[in-house]
Amino acid sequence: MFEDRGKTLQTRRTLVVRVGLLVASAALGLAFIAARISYLTAWRGQDLYDLSERNFLKFAKIPAPRGQIVDRYGRVLADSETRFDVHVTPFRLSREDVAKTLDEVRRLCPAARVPDVAEVVALRPRFRRLPVASQLGLEEVSPLFERQAALPGIEIEETFKRIYPYGRLAAHLTGHVGAIGEGGKDFFLEQGYDLDDIVGRAGLEAKHELSFLRGSQGEQLVMRDARMRVVPLRVHRKAVQGATLTLTIDVDLQRAAMNLLAGRMGSVVAVDPRNGDVLALFSYPTYDPNNPVCGPGDSERLDALREHYAPGSTFKIVTASAWLAMGGSPNRTETCAGSLQVAPGFAPKCNVEWGHGTQDLRGALARSCNVYFYKIAMDVGATRMTEMAARYGFGSVSGIGLMDRGESPGVLGSRHGTPANLGNTVMMGIGQGGLISATPLQVAMAYAALANGGTLFAPRIVREIQRPDGGTIQYFPTPRGEIGLSEAQRNVLIDGFRAAVEQSYGTAHKAQFDPAMRAAGKTGTAQRAGKSDAWFVCFAPWDRPEICVAILVEEAGHGGETAAPLAKAFLDEYYRLKKTHLPPQVARRIVADRPNGGVDAPFFSQRLDPRGGDRR
């Protein structure tokens, strides 16, 4: 009995001791754990808290669409379309998952350029990403959107693509956009750009990049979860689209210019003499701003104002003006015998071998008689011609708001380094030689100045900039100066130009301008390296001019035969359009509601055959 009881006590003691030991060791473990928890929460808590904040909160930019560029009737020359970029990241994914995702993307989205699995998996640090497809349209990306939950590692971002509905038609004007190059890197970073931003690289896109077209990026706070899915929390600043640029260009005229040149090298400049508005400004070769990689036969240079040519006989406007301004009589007659013995061994020819006979200033302008102008030029001298040319805008940049640098001032007089002598003074009288060289734009503006009553305007290409907040910046016509001729003197010149078009002896008569147009013009044929550049510049109607066109076709022979018919066709188109066009204000209101400005855009870019020739 005692033994039994002692045994029970013994057993009981063993139980208590051993359970006690177990409890004690558990308490020891508990102490470790409690200490560790206290260390993590109380000692390192703030650090870990900050880390966890950084884990998921970040600021993300909201891209802003660039502003539009529209023509004078509101038709969109440059637009921003919503597109989607797709990236893949291996962050927190196994190789198999990445492979599965990429296979799925390949299946769902044929447009994607899917990278190799190894390439994705090898990314370090692992949250970096590789582009899978960029600039996808909504239809292309929507299968991915729908299945995004099943595509770990895929990120889809909204972005904007710059599109130019008219393609090559206005490429030189709008310019194009592109990535920030190495050259502009520092500048753009200073202006608050990111390295992967798209900026204007040429034309108006570049010129108005900073102040207007760029728009302002929005900023939002996003929450990023462990699978890198981004959940927007709060928009701090909305993205604001860039301002809309309204140009003075008429797309229809621009197209007419392109079709007329039909793949020949040359330029067409059409301005409104009354205010200097540029209605059409086209040079061939051009390029495709949607894919701004210049292939063979493409050029980003707008030759109409970046290249200077001998103006040829179109410069006789200056010679004649200088003669009249120094008090010379328009009735001075000279006899042309086909050439003029200026000096021993120097007898420049006229444009017809057998000579023009006897004529006054008007007749000489109409016939484009060189001998007459050789003589005048000798009397006027290089200095006066240079001075008059400067008043017409030659020798200086036109001030067109299209580019900051790169417009050619041309060559004028000895100020550009060539000393005047008898020989080049005589040649300057007919727009040849080392003393004069001009851009087609300068020629157009000069004739516009004569036509409008003597005011030289700076060409205006941006008429208005409408900011998204409603503010509007208007560009007013900007007179640069007066040519300083009396009305009678101007009429002498205009009479000469009329005769060139209207009279049977006129150099442009063969083009058969419609008399109802009341056009006045001047041909020019400039020698360059053994070939002739064909010029024609005209304005209409001559008494109340509303359009002035300068056309240059390079290496195309005689101006009256090559360039004048183009000008005639251009004026025909202008008057045809004038009948159908509504006033700009009304038209703009109508087309504003229609996508794409109501014009079927691809038509133009397709019709142009880069090898030349109009297929119509």
Place this chain on the structure above:
Amino acid sequence: MREHPTGLGLHARQFDYFLAMFVLFATGFGILVLAGSTRDVPELAKILPQQARWWGIAIGVFCLTLAVPYRWLKIPGWIVYGMLVVSLAALVFASHLGMAWISTVRAGGASSWYKIALGSSSIRFQPSEFAKIGVVIVLAHWLSLRRESIAEARGWRKPILECIVPLAVAALPMAIVFLQPDFGTASVFLPLPFIVLFVAGLPWRVVLTTVAFGTALALGGFVYLMNADHVPGLKPYQLNRIRVFLEPLGKPFNPPGVEEILYGPAQPEVAETSAKSRDPDDWQIRQAEMALGSGRLFGKGWGQGTQSRLRFLPAHHTDFIFSSLGEQFGLAGCLALLLLYVLIVWRCVHVALVASDAFGQYLVVGLLSIFILHVFLNIGMSVRLLPTTGLPLPLFSFGGSFLVTNYVIFGLIANVGMRREPKER
């Protein structure tokens, strides 16, 4: 020895209401944390009602467990044990046959690491959870029969022979679970026979020798696993996982910075050799630690846990729920839960000491050991004291069969407690 009174009134009087209350508190606290971490997360919207439903079922099972006198479980325990071992084996067999609908468990798993993590969540029926209870019942029964011979065993041969049956009883399911492979559950099985043997009065010299031997084995195994190129019987990823587990023990602890978290370890040569395999584990455990620590003293507030709700915290509703608790309620919340656990253990130890027979004592000690081991392994993993084992936190984690298992455990303990011999007056 007279018969125990079995009247309902006596049982109701001896029922440990405090124990039941603490258990209910813990589960309610867990549901609160779950509600906070799944708030406004659509993918996890069904978790809360599911857990509430399971709680109801668990309470019902608890009451059923109380109704059956625990002494009746001795023989059925063996039968159930046998059935569980068979079904565990069938499970492994099925998984090896590729019958994924049975064996693969993982909601929202992303890497191969998850594919093998069986036994921690949404499987319909987890034999391994109930197998733990079965093992304890069988051990308790066997050792209550062998108690005297164990306590009086002299020499070396007899006590070691006494150990063979209990060790085999635990080793059988453990081996099967290890093959699943579920290291966490296996590591719960391992100590059970030792603990119950210890309480049953295994002589001290055997205990101490075992401890010494086990320590040497663990050290040797550690060195071997960390250095061997290939370990027979282990697939490379298993070996890698073990190494990831053990690595923190082998190197000084460095607080991680953001760079380290995102870019991986600073030393390139380490990154080259093991970054690939260790990437997910390391990332997750650091996120878990960050979640817990970022709660600071009083937490970010209920439902404000960014780590858990944005899914930085892996398995935040099951294995890493303690980190989620820390994130939402801070040090205060963690200590509150630990206190609750201490109170539960206190009540259970009391039951173990007042139980009227050896079977009851060993049963309570064994069941309590399951509970405590789970708590330690889970919290130790969450705070990066122990390797990641993928064990849920008892009474707290989401998971139906685990919750029911826990209520069965405490039901049995309360059962033992209320059927104790009343004090002599």
